[in-house]
Amino acid sequence: MSVLWILFVCSLVVLPGIALLAFRWAMRQGEFRHLEKTALSIFDDDEPVGQTTDCFPGGQRGKKPAPTRPPNPISRPRLPEA
Amino acid sequence: MNYGPILFLGIFLTVASSWCGLVLIPHLQFGRQQPVKIEETGELYPQSRPGIAQQGMAVYQANGCIYCHTQQVRAEHFGADIARNWGQRRTVARDYIFDKPVMLGTMRTGPDLTNIGLRQNSVTWHLQHLYTPVITSKGSIMPPFRFLFEQRKIGAKPSPDAVPLPKEYAPEPGYEIIPKAEAKALVQYLLSLKASAPLPETR
Amino acid sequence: MNAASPSILAALSPSDNEELAQRRAVLAEIDASCRGPLLFLFSGSIIWLLVGTVFALLASLKLHNPEYLANYSWLTFGRVRPAHLNAVIYGFASEAAIGVTLWLMCRLCRTPLLFGWIINAAGVFWNLGVTIGVVAILAGDSTGIEWLEIPPYATPILFVSYALIAVWGVITFRFRREKHLYVSQWYLLAALFWFPWIYSAAQILLVLDPVRGTVQAAVNWWFAHNVLGLWFTPIGLASIYYFIPKVLGKPVYNYSLSVLGFWSLALFYNWNGMHHLVGGPMPAWLITVSIVASVMMTIPVITVGINHHLTMWGSFRELKTSPVLRFMVFGGMSYTLTSLHGIALALRSVSEVTHFTHSTIAHSHQGMYAFFTMVMFGAIYYIMPRVLQVDWPSARLIRVHFWAVAIGILLYVFPLIVGGTLEGMAMTNPDVPFVDAVKPSVVSLTLPYLKTRSYSGMLIFLGHLAFAISFGWIVLRWAQAGRLARLKTSLARV
Amino acid sequence: MNSPTSTPSSSPGNDPRSRGRPAGVKDLAARDPLEHVEPGESQRPISLMLVIFLATLFSWAGYYAHRYGGGYEPLIYNENAYGLAAAKTNAAEKLDPYALGQRVFGNTCARCHQPDGLGLPGQYPPLAGSEWVLAPGPARMIRIVLDAVQGPIPVKGATFDNVMTPWRDTLNDEQIAAVITFVRTQKEWGNTASPVTPEEVAAIRAKTKARSAAGPWTVAELQALPDQEPNP
Structure with a gap:
């Protein structure tokens, strides 16, 4: 069952090692700061608030009166100049 | 936000923990069990299966018997397995040490087969049942395994292998139903299914 | 652009505002880069979906009509059933999951799909592996291990394919432009990491060099339950976490809860599997540990449930107008239901009755279909118009698809849970015969429910046909509108 | 690195894109009652209900594992072999x-x-x-x-x-x-x-x-x- 020991070493030494490195890197990248603001990261600035972005083909979108979105606190990367 | 770090490490450690807990430790704990000598009979139990039963196991695997039949008997206080006479005792890990793969199963569309070799030891019965299950078990929804048999013209005299069948299921006159090697092996495998030796840990 | 479909595309159309135009061009570029690989993966998965549904129907019909197609060894129940499972799990669900993962990763990382050829190659290998596997199972070459029936000569192909996808995932993540990690990305990354671990460990310990005795069963159920828990569930939840807020245009109810939900899922789900062996030849502690972990699953289930349902709260009328939302919300509700049901099923006192019965099958379909597959449908409905820049051709087909599969799966799950429980109550009463020609027996009791299942299967198949037609049609439309779309993309780039 | 204080571009005042728009996430919450839980900058205290719920679950888990764990022995298959119910026998019912x-x-x-x-x-x-x-x-x-x-x-x-x-x-x-x-x-x-x-x-x-x-x-x-x- 030598194969089992290889898996054992992998699971207890190698992978946690990778995990630690990945974690250190993530910390340095600032991954864990401002966790809650991340909820907004899926939206673009121009996306309407409270208005659905999907509907049946040819159909009408939900007509909920919506205010414009406040500026997204998250900085957006820009498309590199072509 | 300081709980983030601990959790990030968790993604790797969680799966490693269950790998150790549900795979590695069981292997170290009961993955190396050996046969034991049964006091009453003086024989070692369990014993590995004879070759033809091993071939039968391959037939059992190939035709997916596992999807309807279990091979495990639950304890007396848990379910009605023992009251239904599917076994005299619960099964334990030692009963399966020679099985590759272990086919415990998770569905009982059909009855448990752990002790079918003790409950029904007639080759003829098994062959009839495999050929058309409703011959012996009326109301059964088991599929017939007629492709494990061949219909042959009766030669100079009827083959001793021919499966005796009731009139309504018999082939047209002049023909007989002969089990293929797979069917014979499968029956030998079924007959080898016995887990009755009194092991100390089955209390 | 097609006049009949202005609504979705409006969000992606060029704008007078230069700032906005550039922003939309980013999305358009990301979506366009995903086009080839996604078309390939989604087409493959839909073909497997149809194939898998046919196998499912055959298996279901055979259960209450054992003489149906009984003389063909390839089509015996014990081969059609695993063929169904492998076709839908590895063919349909995994392929759709990979496709949705790709798109979500690109969108969330804000980076175009790099090295699309890697994904295309992976897709070819994956389909090849699954095809060989399913044919081998039908030919009687199954390994006889549940959820791992694909024989050892086909699995390396799947491994190659998966390795390519994982490499791609790492590359994309490395070159991402969005530094914030949304909760969906956590789920996706975790799934991409977890799946190869459990799959390779199970292959090695069960097929290549089997461990001894019932340890095999432990490994088997550790794997089989984790395929759901660590592969499909994270991708399904990642999709819901992205699409419900995205479609509604409002952020998720409570982001901190979503973090708690994610980590408690990671911590407890992978300890669950052994409850498939309650009462079996396993030391008491192993099963007890899994039951405890199952009950602890209430934490992620409730937190995820709160987030999904309260994000939706007050927006239910949008269900009328958005097909994506319909599928997503159906999936999210099913996730809550099926998880709570699963927790109950793990308890010893419940398991004593329901174990070994059709209610287990109902439960797994509630998880794999009512939750995961519905979410995948919703995701595909959202992704395709954006990727192809063409809207879905027919609202009616989408409606047929939704209602057929929604009613179909409800008609499947709930009667079968009832039937399975009655079956279990009969099975634990030794005075009820197991099978009997005249008297009520365990077998005869289940027959009406098994027949209901066949009808629901036909309904689901109808829904899948509508979906496949819809998909083929939108691809056709895209091919026709190709020139126009290319022009539009290049305009948007300016 | 994405914090508003350290990255000028993400600060509403400095970002040209946000000119003329209402500033701050909290304004939205004030306008739309449906979004009263809009995540803000500060960390909300963890709900007491949640803490009690988690504590109950964990205590139950410990009890159950101890009670039905069979002492974590490999050869103990009966979940009632140890603990409180060790004395509980499962005598089969007597049938006529x-x-x-x-x-x-x-x-x-x-x-x-x-x-x-x-x-x-x-x-x-x-x-x-x-x-x-x-x-x-x-x-x-x-x-x-x-x-x-x-x-x-x-x-x-x-x-x-x-x-x-x-x-x-x-x-x-x-x-x-x-x-x-x-x-x-x-x-x-x-x-x-x-x-x-x-x-x-x-x-x-x-x-x-x-x-x-x-x-x-x-x-x-x-x-x-x-x-x-x-x-x-």
């Missing part, structure tokens, strides 16, 4: 012999002799009205159930050539007595012979202990036996 016999018949004998006791013509002999079943004494029938019988065997004018399954190792005296009683006294089949006691079975089991190794009985051997067994 007829009910037990019916159960044993349904789960073992009916596979061949069929639930109606009529057997299968040409395959498995009937028990209803069979002269072997209705013999004055149960001596032969007990032997047949214990160690089986080898055909050909005449039953009700037909001959059956088959081998029966022995039940010596799989049924106990009580079960055998009950099932034989059930078959011999089953009025629906027209059987009205005398019942059998577990003691009678035990006696014959002991007497024929050596016989079991020799395989099933033959018809000639059984016919040579007296109808009535001398009382044990």
Whole structure:
């Protein structure tokens, strides 16, 4: 069952090692700061608030009166100049 | 936000923990069990299966018997397995040490087969049942395994292998139903299914 | 652009505002880069979906009509059933999951799909592996291990394919432009990491060099339950976490809860599997540990449930107008239901009755279909118009698809849970015969429910046909509108 | 690195994109009551309900694992072996012999002799009205159930050539007595012979202990036996 020991070493030494490195890197990248603001990261600035972005083909979108979105606190990367 | 770090490490450690807990430790704990000598009979139990039963196991695997039949008997206080006479005792890990793969199963569309070799030891019965299950078990929804048999013209005299069948299921006159090697092996495998030796840990 | 479909595309159309135009061009570029690989993966998965549904129907019909197609060894129940499972799990669900993962990763990382050829190659290998596997199972070459029936000569192909996808995932993540990690990305990354671990460990310990005795069963159920828990569930939840807020245009109810939900899922789900062996030849502690972990699953289930349902709260009328939302919300509700049901099923006192019965099958379909597959449908409905820049051709087909599969799966799950429980109550009463020609027996009791299942299967198949037609049609439309779309993309780039 | 203080571009005042728009996430929450839980900058305290809920779950988990964990021993399969319920025995319910016999018949004998006791013509002999079943004494029938019988065997004018399954190792005296009683006294089949006691079975089991190794009985051997067994 030598194969089992290889898996054992992998699971207890190698992978946690990778995990630690990945974690250190993530910390340095600032991954864990401002966790809650991340909820907004899926939206673009121009996306309407409270208005659905999907509907049946040819159909009408939900007509909920919506205010414009406040500026997204998250900085957006820009498309590199072509 | 300081709980983030601990959790990030968790993604790797969680799966490693269950790998150790549900795979590695069981292997170290009961993955190396050996046969034991049964006091009453003086024989070692369990014993590995004879070759033809091993071939039968391959037939059992190939035709997916596992999807309807279990091979495990639950304890007396848990379910009605023992009251239904599917076994005299619960099964334990030692009963399966020679099985590759272990086919415990998770569905009982059909009855448990752990002790079918003790409950029904007639080759003829098994062959009839495999050929058309409703011959012996009326109301059964088991599929017939007629492709494990061949219909042959009766030669100079009827083959001793021919499966005796009731009139309504018999082939047209002049023909007989002969089990293929797979069917014979499968029956030998079924007959080898016995887990009755009194092991100390089955209390 | 097609006049009949202005609504979705409006969000992606060029704008007078230069700032906005550039922003939309980013999305358009990301979506366009995903086009080839996604078309390939989604087409493959839909073909497997149809194939898998046919196998499912055959298996279901055979259960209450054992003489149906009984003389063909390839089509015996014990081969059609695993063929169904492998076709839908590895063919349909995994392929759709990979496709949705790709798109979500690109969108969330804000980076175009790099090295699309890697994904295309992976897709070819994956389909090849699954095809060989399913044919081998039908030919009687199954390994006889549940959820791992694909024989050892086909699995390396799947491994190659998966390795390519994982490499791609790492590359994309490395070159991402969005530094914030949304909760969906956590789920996706975790799934991409977890799946190869459990799959390779199970292959090695069960097929290549089997461990001894019932340890095999432990490994088997550790794997089989984790395929759901660590592969499909994270991708399904990642999709819901992205699409419900995205479609509604409002952020998720409570982001901190979503973090708690994610980590408690990671911590407890992978300890669950052994409850498939309650009462079996396993030391008491192993099963007890899994039951405890199952009950602890209430934490992620409730937190995820709160987030999904309260994000939706007050927006239910949008269900009328958005097909994506319909599928997503159906999936999210099913996730809550099926998880709570699963927790109950793990308890010893419940398991004593329901174990070994059709209610287990109902439960797994509630998880794999009512939750995961519905979410995948919703995701595909959202992704395709954006990727192809063409809207879905027919609202009616989408409606047929939704209602057929929604009613179909409800008609499947709930009667079968009832039937399975009655079956279990009969099975634990030794005075009820197991099978009997005249008297009520365990077998005869289940027959009406098994027949209901066949009808629901036909309904689901109808829904899948509508979906496949819809998909083929939108691809056709895209091919026709190709020139126009290319022009539009290049305009948007300016 | 994405914090508003460290990255000028993300600060609303500095970002050209946000000119003319309302600033701050909180404004949105004020306008739309549906979004009253819009995540803000500050960390909300964890709900007390949640803490109590988690604490309850974890205590339950500890209790359950301890109570049903079987001491984490590899050879302990019974979840009740340790802990509070160690004393709890799972005594099987006592059934009256007829009910037990019916159960044993349904789960073992009916596979061949069929639930109606009529057997299968040409395959498995009937028990209803069979002269072997209705013999004055149960001596032969007990032997047949214990160690089986080898055909050909005449039953009700037909001959059956088959081998029966022995039940010596799989049924106990009580079960055998009950099932034989059930078959011999089953009025629906027209059987009205005398019942059998577990003691009678035990006696014959002991007497024929050596016989079991020799395989099933033959018809000639059984016919040579007296109808009535001398009382044990």
